[in-house]
Amino acid sequence: MRTGTPFFFFVSISFLLLFLMVSCGEDVYTPKPKGYNRIDLPPHEFVNLADTFPYRFQHSKYAKVLRDSSWISERYWIELFYPEWEAEVHITYKPLSGNGKLLKENLEDAYKLTAKHQIKAYAIEESIVKGKDGQTFVLAELSGNVPSQFQFYTTDSSQHFLRGALYFRTATKNDSLAPVIEYVKVDMMHLLNTLQWSDK
Secondary structure, eight states: OTTHHHHHHHHHHHHHHHHHHHHHHSOOOOOOOOOOOOOOOOOOOEEEOOTTSSEEOEEETTSEEEEOOSTTOOTTOEEEEETTTTEEEEEEEEEOTTOHHHHHHHHHHHHHHHHTTTTTOSEEEEEEEEOTTSOEEEEEEEESSOSEEEEEEEEOSSSEEEEEEEEESSOOOHHHHHHHHHHHHHHHHHHHHTOEEOOO
16 A cells, blocks of 8 residues: 555556646636727818808818708707718807806806716816917816717807817717717817807
């Protein structure tokens, strides 16, 4: 018995080592995290908005100017639609006609429309920016999987009030849309910096 014990121990260890070597050599499947689609973005190019509106600006040549199709749309409300990425910038316009009460109402509405995203947003960063011509813009950048990632409004405080909001018609998560969001934000800032009011 004593002479067989070391032999049995040696055979057991050999089988164990053989088993470990074979099992280590097997191809074990490990799932890979989902990758994001590559998005090729063209250089920024701009064209003038038609002069039939009470406002004028330059917008991306890759965006189609469409009439706002929502049931609450008003005259001079438009959508800048980027078909390549299913992105759209909703532009809403309100004439103030020197009415301070209307100005206050529109400022409150703009705040409420941004605040309604607080449920899904990780953060909402608001900033006040001075444009090239001295105009003031209020910007809101929203983080997280929110329907609208970037919004703005501007007014001359007496006659005109303009608001814009970026949306996507796709269910893709905002992490993968980040390059497009940043691209359209540049376009929106160019829009604001070229904005002029028309008193037609």
